[in-house]
Amino acid sequence: MDKNNYYRSIPKVDILMENEEIRKLSEMYTRDFVLQSVRKATEDLREYIRISESEDEIRKKIDNILEYIKNDLDEYISFNMKKVINGTGTILHTNLGRAVISEDIAEKINKIVTGYSNLEYDLQEGVRGSRYSHFEKIITKITGAEAAMAVNNNAAAVLLILNTFAKDKEVIVSRGELVEIGGSFRVPDVMEHSGVKLFEVGTTNKTHLYDYERAINVDTAALLKVHTSNYQIVGFTESVSLEELIKLGRKYNLPVIEDIGSGVLIDLSKYGLSYEPTVQNSINAGVDIVCFSGDKLLGGPQAGIIVGKKQLIDKLKRNQLTRALRIDKFTAIALECVFREYIDERKAVKNIPVLKMILKSFEEIHQQVKDLYNILNPILGSYCELNIQKCESQIGGGSLPLERLISECLTIKPKSMTTAALEEKLRLQEVPIVGRIVNDYFMLDLRTVTLEDMEIICDTFKKMIVMGEII
């Protein structure tokens, strides 16, 4: 094949830049920005001609060069991070952004960040203030702790606490609590990075109080208890309660630190869920320091909240690491908002999306599934088989791992395309719809789908049919 003809038929960069559509894009995004994509397209085409053996394919590529340029530009122009519809039923889905924040809180954040604020300014005294002051009073009142602060996330909180109280010393922790959370937080690794030597005691299934006591030596700086958020050991097991550990800590004058994971502020067993240790419970028991995530069951922004004895919290605030791990104004205001909801538990369960989704009734979900079915079946029915089916939602985020929430989903099985192809197409929509495939059925669990989402789902399917994306 004589490729020279093809090389010659690659449109010249100048000519492409004169194209009506390209010119419009240049006006919007500057000539230089567009020029780069145009150059890249012609270079890629030249390379393609060099390696390809199919004249048909080469011709097609040359004919489609404008599309190629526009697609390339689109990767830079269109937003990468976008709203997604979560049809997985997993409420705290770390890949999908974990805790959803309410509109009310988003509005508050908007007001604070689009102008100046008293983030670190004491309005009363006219002097420099603390970014923790906005939520410290409320969270201490709710939990009964003496003082509070927050850092970037709970992993950072654990790092900071260990580094502050036990650098170059030993911290005793049970082998049954050396957890890994979400693949990237491992208790032993975090301890190592904080400059602390881990002293493991007990076995995977059993740790006794005497295991801790025997391990205490002159280098011991603290006793650590980690909530095994995402798994449970059942059967022949024994662990030391927080109360016992605190007694031991008092006896040897060692601080007891607890990583409680999810940071629940209300007793979830009242609502028919398993009991998850509350922060108040730990404070009541007399723990010195407890830390937890902001965006797990608490339902707030990503943060690591630390509460406990004032003297110790003050020491944390003075650690240079705190400067590197500090929260920004988005988080400070969001935390203040979320904690305010917890002043009245009834408000919390009504206004915090995470709690609302956990407590969403089967009837409510059933109504939503029926409505969605009734709208979608007439338009999708000739392409797909639709059904309503019971399913189980998970809380996720390594919280309450054994809890299964009875839910209902819409299952969709395409008649001629594969279920995997449908799943991919839905995932690539303007507002991506993410679901699960179970036994070759595409499932949308409506526990995590709002009424506004339902409209988007319907519009998306309608559009996909018009565009011939569902066959």
Ligand SMILES: *Cc1c(COP(=O)(O)O)cnc(C)c1O
């Ligand atoms: C989730 C979790 C962490 C990590 O919290 P992030 O806020 O995700 O950093 C640490 N410890 C425990 C026990 C957890 O459950």
